[in-house]
């Protein structure tokens with residue numbers, strides 16, 4: 001089926017996919033074609049152009065986009081959408097003054113989610129996560145990463161990863177799986193870290209590798225969670241199976257997350273709310289992608305990662321949702337675009353690049369998604385009529401998204 005989109009007010013499309021994630025001034029560059037057309041066939045982008053050069057093209061279906069923009073679908077490179085229960089009780093604890101760490105110390109937080117997940121069937125986890133993922137797609141997400149990390153036993157980490165494997169098969173968008181067994185120490189290993197690390201290395205990793213259940217390995221390398229040494233040990237073991245790291249680091253303290261990520265050749269280090277000059281310099285000089293998660297700062301009331309300074313220093317910035325029940329129970333990327341502009345002082349173009357093409361690099365999917373380019377998947381957003389791109393982040397909380405196309409097919413809204 002050939003579908004032609006015509007009279008597009010502005011098409012955010014790129015002739016070439018960059019060879020590397022965008023950084024510095026390049027992050028401000030967003031190629032826009034006014035009065036444009038776009039041709040899709042068999043789920044792929046075939047061609048695009050400006051003015052009325054399309055009149056000679058044959059297509060089975062023509063869609064009039066007068067007044068509207070077409071922009072690439074978002075890529076969400078960091079989520080934890082496989083979970084058994086929401087945690088609104090902790091939300092109330094936070095309102096009453098408890099910090100994230102205090103809640104975690106009391107057995108809340110990740111361990112709370114882990115207890116609930118262990119009691120939940122694989123089938124139920126799958127059904128719930130699928131509903132969340134489909135809702136994300138309706139809201140403009142065209143590729144997704146999903147982490148394990150609420151299992152914390154061999155059986156339950158595998159259960160989570162099998163759910164993600166099934167989501168990979170059943171969702172219409174590309175999905176990447178990340179093994180995050182090192183998310184927290186289970187209660188029984190609180191005083192015996194080595195025991196849990198051995199479980200990860202000797203019992204979880206071999207099965208995960210054998211069954212090809214993960215694309216990446218993640219460690220929560222932060223204050224009160226996994227130390228630098230502990231993280232290095234786990235990452236070294238994972239590298240023997242070819243699992244590249246994507247690290248949770250520098251959310252709660254200056255405890256070496258960035259350094260661990262660099263030393264272990266990670267693809268990205270995510271969070272970065274607590275970084276100093278040293279970390280910013282390291283990120284600017286390395287090929288590591290610096291992923292910031294503004295929804296987490298918004299929800300927890302913690303500082304925002306210094307995204308403006310990171311970009312000005314030359315780091316390759318990415319924005320993701322961190323959708324999870326404890327620190328960011330929402331994955332609506334258009335709201336994160338607003339937060340990135342309002343709270344992190346990013347320009348709309350920078351924010352959009354950070355959560356499309358740079359995020360695609362953070363999942364090594366840059367040749368498949370992340371921009372509207374010939375040969376890539378036809379995953380994009382058709383906006384409501386609007387004058388300029390800045391209206392997307394400007395109208396925070398109210399979507400300028402009229403509808404979403406995935407593999408060239410319009411996604412019906414269910415909610």
Ligand code: NIG
Pocket residue numbers: 109110113220248251296322324325326327
């Ligand atoms: O990315 N920081 C670590 N992990 C998650 C939170 C998980 C939770 O509280 O359930 C995060 O914020």
Ligand code: FE
Pocket residue numbers: 078079080248322324
């Ligand atoms: Fe996270």
